[in-house]
Amino acid sequence: MSQYITDTTKLKCDKGASPAPLTVTSQSFMSIDGKLQATEEDRQPNINIKPFGMCSVLRSSCTPLPIKWDNTSDFEIDGKKELLDCSTCYCSVGGKISIVKCTQNFVEE
Template sequence: MPQYITDKTQLKCDKGASPAPLTVTSQSFMSIEGKLQATEEDKQPNTNIKPFGFCSVLRSSCSPSPIKWDNTSDFEIEGKKELLDCSTCQCSVGGKISVVKSAQNFVEE
C-alpha cells in the first residue's frame, strides 16, 4: 500500500549519481511524525529538489529540472495533491525522479 512521504525523504534521479533529500515548502501544517507532508507543489529545483550529483544526460553536474509529479494521492492539502512513495517526477533534461527511502519509520503489521 502506498505511503505518504514527508520532508527529508530521499529522492533519486535515474540519470543522477547520488540521492538527495526532498525539502517540503508547499505547506506548513500537515505533518507525520513531526515532518511536513509533501505535495505535488514540492518540485522547485534547488529549493525542494537538490542536485543529484553527476548527470549522465548532461555529462556534468546534475541540476534538477522537475516538470510534474505523477502517481500522486487522491487526497489534497489546500488543493495540492499529496505525494506518495510511488510518486515520480519527470525531469525536463530526461531523467525520472523517484523515492529511494521515506523519512518515516513505517511499522509493518
C-alpha cells in the same frame, strides 16, 4: 499500501549519480512523525529537489528541472495532491525522479 512522503525523504534521479533529500515548502501545517508532508508543488529545483551529483545526460552537475509529479494521492492538502512513495517526476533534461526511501517510522502492533 502506499506511504505518504515527508520532508527529508531521499529522492533519486535515474540519470544522476547520488540521492538527494526532498525539502517540503508547499505547506506548513500537515505533518507525519513531526515532518511536513510533501505535495505535488514540492518540485522547485535547488529548493525542494537538490542536485543529484553528476548527470549522465548533461555530463555535468545534475541540477534537476522537474516537470510535474505523477502517481500522486487522490487526497489533497490545501488544494495540492499529496506525494506517495510511488510518485515520480520527470526532469526536462531526460531523467526520472523517484523515491528512494520514506522517512516515516511505523510501529507494528
